[in-house]
Amino acid sequence: MGELDTFETWSDRERRRAQWERLAAKLPELRRTNPFYRAKLPERASGLGDLPFTTKSELSEDQAARPPFGTNLTYPIGRYVRLHQTSGTTGRPLRFLDTAESWEWWRECWQPIYRAAGVTASDRIFFAFSFGPFVGFWSAFAGAERLGALCLTGGAMSTTERVAAIVAAEATVLLCTPTYALRLAEAAREEGVDLARSALRVSIHAGEPGASIPATRERIETELGVEVFDHTGATEVGAHGFSCSARDGVHINEAEFIAEILDVRTGEAREEGEGELVLTNLGRWGMPVIRYRTGDRVSAVRGTCSCGRTLVKLAGGIAGRVDDMVTVRGVNVFPSAIEAIVRRFDEVGEYRIALARVREMDELRCTVEAPADVAELLAGAIHRELGIRCVVETVARGTLPRFEMKAKRFNKTNV
Ligand SMILES: [Zn+2]
Missing domain, CATH: 3.40.50.12780 (ANL, N-terminal domain)
Structure with a gap:
């Protein structure tokens, strides 16, 4: 140009x-x-x-x-x-x-x-x-x-x-x-x-x-x-x-x-x-x-x-x-790599990702605003493309807060 x-x-x-x-x-x-x-x-x-x-x-x-x-x-x-x-x-x-x-x-x-x-x-x-x-x-x-x-x-x-x-x-x-x-x-x-x-x-x-x-x-x-x-x-x-x-x-x-x-x-x-x-x-x-x-x-x-x-x-x-890089059971992954997959699903509105430690094991959880049937498809795509297991939970549209400035979608927690 x-x-x-x-x-x-x-x-x-x-x-x-x-x-x-x-x-x-x-x-x-x-x-x-x-x-x-x-x-x-x-x-x-x-x-x-x-x-x-x-x-x-x-x-x-x-x-x-x-x-x-x-x-x-x-x-x-x-x-x-x-x-x-x-x-x-x-x-x-x-x-x-x-x-x-x-x-x-x-x-x-x-x-x-x-x-x-x-x-x-x-x-x-x-x-x-x-x-x-x-x-x-x-x-x-x-x-x-x-x-x-x-x-x-x-x-x-x-x-x-x-x-x-x-x-x-x-x-x-x-x-x-x-x-x-x-x-x-x-x-x-x-x-x-x-x-x-x-x-x-x-x-x-x-x-x-x-x-x-x-x-x-x-x-x-x-x-x-x-x-x-x-x-x-x-x-x-x-x-x-x-x-x-x-x-x-x-x-x-x-x-x-x-x-x-x-x-x-x-x-x-x-x-x-x-x-x-x-x-x-x-x-x-x-x-x-x-x-x-x-x-x-x-x-x-x-x-x-x-x-x-x-x-x-x-x-x-x-x-x-x-x-921000997290290691989920030995696999290094950035939240942006997960976003790249989540955003391909047109039905998904806002989303959140959390890395939790459950019984000494890393567990990646993704909460998405989407119809229930998206959960399995999304979890499947994340597993296929990134080699990690992710628990996907769906919630109704408008449930998750919106951001004006830098979005804070990623959390590391201990359970
Ligand atoms: Zn260029």
């Missing part, structure tokens, strides 16, 4: 040189004025491999020890203009500050994301987002303004009000979590509105892996009449990834982020393969992260994509959180 930017077709050599030059140019300043990185960075570094990793717990402990913002601050506090915080799905929320320059950088990072999805200045973009302290789609909104699109806020609205606003303003693009897209379609149906017949033509999703899970993506496409794209980002790091016309994964914007894949067992970081995604941002110098362990489990591939980009691709998007 459209022309590619120079960085999108870099060779490995061009990429490595550009990334290191940009990072190396800033290291002296960080050593001088950023107390957090002054304590971490070595005096000399000839390449990325010489720099230490940064973890979420380090940042969290730093903020707890030096509240409220910690010591990862390169500039005097007066330079910062925005505060956002992590959603707090895993522990205490982390606070992140942006300067005017770094907020501008966020806006720029959204341009390749919109371009890859074919979104232009003529679009009307609806943000089904609460606009609270979580950075979520705040940066997407700012990026859309930068693009010149018409930005429509869906903050402080009920789901029904959002459906009405999408229809009334003839929105062409929708941004929200994949779960919430399905919730919007469901609420619209209850109101007698068919969003597939609205002006919506593209949706971009983040916060959960759904948009890269084929069955979830197809369901959103059918119910909303859109072409679905995935986006990956994090409060600590920035808006880093986007799916292209191939839509089989997420490319990382390697002009603004250095991506590495950490083999958690050996501690070795590589440019591709399976492991934990490690990211360094290259334009948020007021509160940067260097070799940040995102906790996201990915499978990264290099080469030229059918879209023409040479940017690294996270095949199938983000598989899940490293600590």
Whole structure:
């Protein structure tokens, strides 16, 4: 779709040189004025491999020890203009500050994301987002303004009000979590509105892996009449990834982020393969992260994509959180692999997964809103495709709670 930017077709050599030059140019300043990185960075570094990793717990402990913002601050506090915080799905929320320059950088990072999805200045973009302290789609909104699109806020609205606003303003693009897209379609149906017949033509999703899970993506496409794209980002790091016309994964914007894949067992970081995604941002110098362990489990591939980009691709998007992986009687499985099967059943509405320990044995339980006869079919499909036994229980539609932000569908319990 459209022309590619120079960085999108870099060779490995061009990429490595550009990334290191940009990072190396800033290291002296960080050593001088950023107390957090002054304590971490070595005096000399000839390449990325010489720099230490940064973890979420380090940042969290730093903020707890030096509240409220910690010591990862390169500039005097007066330079910062925005505060956002992590959603707090895993522990205490982390606070992140942006300067005017770094907020501008966020806006720029959204341009390749919109371009890859074919979104232009003529679009009307609806943000089904609460606009609270979580950075979520705040940066997407700012990026859309930068693009010149018409930005429509869906903050402080009920789901029904959002459906009405999408229809009334003839929105062409929708941004929200994949779960919430399905919730919007469901609420619209209850109101007698068919969003597939609205002006919506593209949706971009983040916060959960759904948009890269084929069955979830197809369901959103059918119910909303859109072409679905995935986006990956994090409060600590920035808006880093986007799916292209191939839509089989997420490319990382390697002009603004250095991506590495950490083999958690050996501690070795590589440019591709399976492991934990490690990211360094290259334009948020007021509160940067260097070799940040995102906790996201990915499978990264290099080469030229059918879209023409040479940017690294996270095949199938983000598989899940490293600590979400469960082992059911010796078989490793991510909740996203189960979602990929559950969403293929059109009769299923909302669902929950729980891993329980029953009489010293792992037992996976899945609760789905569906007719009773789905239970056996679904359990059979999970067993066939993942090699694990799953107890499936069906409940009536509308029984399970709905989510607006990151869905919490997975529980580990002890019985
Ligand atoms: Zn591509």
